[in-house]
Amino acid sequence: MSVPTTSTTTSTAVRDGTRTLVPHWIGGRAVAAPDGAPTAPVTNPATGRVTVEVPLGGADEVDAAVAAARAAFPAWRDLALSRRTAILFAFRELLNARKDELAAIVTSEHGKVLSDALGEVSRGLEVVEFACGIPHLLKGGFTENASTRVDVYSIRQPLGVVGIISPFNFPAMVPMWFFPVAIAAGNTVVLKPSEKDPSTAIWLAELWREAGLPDGVFNVVHGAKESVDALLVHPDVASVSFVGSTPIARYVYETGTAHGKRVQALGGAKNHMLVLPDADLDLAADAAVNAGFGSAGERCMAISVLVAVEPVADELVAKITDRMSRLRTGDGAVLRDGVGADMGPLVTEAHRDKVAGFVAAGVAEGAELVVDGRGIEVDGEAGGFWLGPTLFDRVTPEMSIYTEEIFGPVLSVVRVESYDDGLALINANRYGNGTAIFTNDGGAARRFQNEVQVGMVGVNVPIPVPMAYYSFGGWKSSLFGDSHAHGLEGVQFFTRGKVVTSRWLDPSHGGINLGFPQNG
Numbered sequence: 001m002s003v004p005t006t007s008t009t010t011s012t013a014v015r016d017g018t019r020t021l022v023p024h025w026i027g028g029r030a031v032a033a034p035d036g037a038p039t040a041p042v043t044n045p046a047t048g049r050v051t052v053e054v055p056l057g058g059a060d061e062v063d064a065a066v067a068a069a070r071a072a073f074p075a076w077r078d079l080a081l082s083r084r085t086a087i088l089f090a091f092r093e094l095l096n097a098r099k100d101e102l103a104a105i106v107t108s109e110h111g112k113v114l115s116d117a118l119g120e121v122s123r124g125l126e127v128v129e130f131a132c133g134i135p136h137l138l139k140g141g142f143t144e145n146a147s148t149r150v151d152v153y154s155i156r157q158p159l160g161v162v163g164i165i166s167p168f169n170f171p172a173m174v175p176m177w178f179f180p181v182a183i184a185a186g187n188t189v190v191l192k193p194s195e196k197d198p199s200t201a202i203w204l205a206e207l208w209r210e211a212g213l214p215d216g217v218f219n220v221v222h223g224a225k226e227s228v229d230a231l232l233v234h235p236d237v238a239s240v241s242f243v244g245s246t247p248i249a250r251y252v253y254e255t256g257t258a259h260g261k262r263v264q265a266l267g268g269a270k271n272h273m274l275v276l277p278d279a280d281l282d283l284a285a286d287a288a289v290n291a292g293f294g295s296a297g298e299r300c301m302a303i304s305v306l307v308a309v310e311p312v313a314d315e316l317v318a319k320i321t322d323r324m325s326r327l328r329t330g331d332g333a334v335l336r337d338g339v340g341a342d343m344g345p346l347v348t349e350a351h352r353d354k355v356a357g358f359v360a361a362g363v364a365e366g367a368e369l370v371v372d373g374r375g376i377e378v379d380g381e382a383g384g385f386w387l388g389p390t391l392f393d394r395v396t397p398e399m400s401i402y403t404e405e406i407f408g409p410v411l412s413v414v415r416v417e418s419y420d421d422g423l424a425l426i427n428a429n430r431y432g433n434g435t436a437i438f439t440n441d442g443g444a445a446r447r448f449q450n451e452v453q454v455g456m457v458g459v460n461v462p463i464p465v466p467m468a469y470y471s472f473g474g475w476k477s478s479l480f481g482d483s484h485a486h487g488l489e490g491v492q493f494f495t496r497g498k499v500v501t502s503r504w505l506d507p508s509h510g511g512i513n514l515g516f517p518q519n520g
Contacts, residue, residue: 022054022198024061024222025205027068028215033057040195040224045111045345046331048383054198057223062190062230065219069161069188070236072216077158077186081135088132088184091211095125102203104333106172109197111344111385112295113332117172123465124176127486130468131180137491138185150503156495158186159238159262163231165252166201167244168194168347169298169407175201177472177485178241183217185494187238190219192231196347198222232256239493241485242266243300245405246431246477253480264493265480266473268405269433272305273462274422274448277312279438283460285319287438291462292411293327293389296346297355300478301434301456301463304406305395306413307422313415317370317393320411324371329388330379345385346408352385355408359390362401362412368393373409397425405431419444427453432475436462455479 021039023030033039033055041050055061076084095102103117110117140154162182166174171193179189193201201220208218221227231237232255239262242252249267256263273291275284291303308316330341346352356374363369373388380386387409395402395412402412416422426435436458437448445459455474458464466472466487473484483493 020052022052022202022222024055024057024065025202025218025220026061026065027072027219028209030202031061031064034060042109042196042198043348043385044108045347046333046384047381048349048385051108052199054195054222056195056226057221058226059230061221061223062227062234065190065221066161066231066234066236068216069190069219072214073158073160073188076183076188076214076217079186081138084184084186085132085135087212088128088134088180091180091208091213092125092128092132094207094211095121095128098207099125102172102200105199105203106197107332107344109199110168110171110298110347111332112298113340113342113344115340116295116332116344120170120173124173126468127176128180130486131184134181134184134491137488138495146501149506150501152499152501154497154499156185156491156497158495160187161237162187162189162494163234163237163240164189164191165228165231165240165242165244166191166193168196169295169300170243171197171200172204174243175204177243178490179218181486181490182241182494183213185491187494188217188219190221190231190237192221192223192227195222195224228252229255232261233259235259237261239263240265241493243485244268249480250477257481262483262493263481264473264483264485266300266485267433267478267480268407268431269300269302269474269478270305270402270405270429270431271301271303271434271436272307272422272426272429273303273436273438274307274309274419274426275312275316276309276419276437276439276441276444278440279312279460280440281312281316281319284438285316285323287436287460287462288316288320288411289323289327289389291436293324293343293409294463296343296387297409297411298347298407299463301465302407303436303462304410304412305402306411307425308413308415309419309422310415310417313393313413317391317413320391320413321370324389324391327389328379329373329376329386331381331384334379336379341379343389343409345380346387347385349385351408352387355387355406355410358401358404358406358408358410359387362392362395362399362410365399365401367395367399367401367412397428419448423448423451427451430477433478434458434464434474436460436464455484 246267471487
C-alpha cells in the first residue's frame with residue numbers, strides 16, 4: 001500500500017481539510033489516511049463534543065505496518081542487548097518526565113480524572129522499568145560436558161512481528177503491559193489501539209522515536225474489526241496480545257490460533273469482594289467505593305460485587321452510602337479550588353446509555369436501588385456522558401446486574417450467611433479475573449487464597465493488580481491462552497526457546513560410527 005506521510009511529526013493530530021485526524025504511525029512516520037477513507041469521531045466524554053476523528057484502517061494499512069515491522073526486525077533482533085537496553089532506558093526517562101502530558105491526553109479522550117490517568121501511566125511505566133532488565137531476563141542455561149566434550153545450552157530468541165490490540169479503558173497502561181517487553185526482547189510491534197481514544201498511541205510512538213528507536217520497530221494502525229481481523233490472519237504476524245470483552249477475547253484467541261499464532265487474550269470480569277464479619281468495616285467500605293467507582297467502573301479489575309457475610313451487611317451498606325454521598329462526579333480535567341472531581345464521565349454516550357440500561361434492569365428485577373446515579377447533578381457540561389455512582393443491595397445471582405459485566409459505576413451487594421456460601425458464589429461465577437477478601441483472620445485469608453478459583457487475589461487489597469515483575473491475568477472466561485501479561489510469562493510469550501548441543505572437536509578425533517548417538 002502506498003500511504004502519504006503527514007507534514008506533522010510532533011503532534012498527535014493533523015489537519016485534513018476541515019477535519020482534524022489522528023494519523024497512523026508506520027515505519028517511524030505519521031501517516032495520513034488515504035483520501036475518502038472512513039473515519040470515526042473521537043469525543044471528549046466530559047463535554048460530548050468531537051475533538052478529532054480517527055481513520056478506520058483495514059487490510060492495506062495493516063499490510064503496510066507489518067511490512068515496515070518485518071523490514072525492521074532483522075537489525076533490531078541482532079542489535080546488541082546493551083544498545084537495545086539503552087533505548088529502553090531513554091524511553092523510560094522521557095516518559096517519566098512527560099507523564100503529566102500523557103495523562104492529560106488520556107483524560108481528554110477517555111474521561112477518567114487526571115489523578116487516575118496519572119496512576120495509569122505510572123503503572124505502565126513499571127513495565128517499561130521491568131523491561132529495562134531484559135539482559136538478565138533473556139539469560140539461558142549452560143551445561144558443560146553433558147556428554148564427552150559435548151556442551152548443551154539454551155537461548156531465547158524473539159518471535160518477529162507481534163500484534164497488540166488494546167481496549168479503550170486503559171489506552172496507555174494496557175499497551176505498555178505488552179510492547180516494552182516485546183520490544184526489549186527483540187520483536188517489532190504493530191499496535192491497534194481502541195478507536196475511542198487513539199491519540200495516546202501516537203504520542204507514545206513519537207516518544208519512542210525521540211528515544212532513538214529505529215524506524216519500523218513500533219507501528220500504530222487505527223481501525224475497528226477490519227484491522228483486527230487483518231492482524232489475526234496476517235501470515236507475517238507471529239503473535240497477538242489482546243485485552244477486551246470475553247466474547248471478543250474468545251474470537252481473537254480462536255481466530256489467531258487457527259492461523260498459527262501465539263495468542264494471549266485477556267477477557268472480561270465480574271470481580272467479587274468478600275467481607276467477613278470480623279473485617280474492619282470502615283476499611284472495607286473505603287475499599288468498595290474506591291474499587292467500585294474509580295475510573296467510573298471502567299476497569300477489568302473493578303469490584304462490581306460486594307459479598308457481605310451476615311450480620312454486617314446493613315452496617316456496611318450504610319457506610320458505603322455515606323461515602324458515596326461525598327463523591328463528586330465531574331470533568332476530570334478541571335480543578336475547583338485546587339481539587340478535582342472524584343469520578344469522571346463514561347467513555348461514550350452509547351456506553352453510558354448501556355450502563356443506565358443495566359440500572360433500570362436491576363430495578364425491574366427486584367434489587368434494592370440504594371443510590372441512583374442516573375440524573376445526578378454533575379460538575380461539568382450537560383453534554384457529557386454522565387452517570388453517577390450507583391449502589392444496589394439485596395442482589396441475587398440470577399439478576400442481570402450480577403451475571404453481566406456492566407463496566408460502569410454500579411456496585412451490587414449480595415448477602416450470604418457464611419464464608420463457605422460466599423466462596424461458593426465466587427467460584428460458581430464464569431469469570432475468574434480478580435477477587436478480594438476483607439478480614440482480620442489470617443487463617444480465613446490463607447484458606448481463601450488457596451480455595452478461590454480466581455487468578456489474582458487481594459487480602460485487604462481491593463484491586464490486586466500485580467507489580468510488573470509478576471504477571472497479570474485471570475482464570476476461566478477471563479483468559480484465553482496459557483500466558484499472562486508482563487512479568488516472566490510475558491518474556492516467555494514474546495520469545496521462543498532454543499536448545500543447542502555443541503561439540504568442538506580436538507585434532508585427535510576421527511573415525512566413522514553409524515550407531516545411534518549415546519550419552520556418556
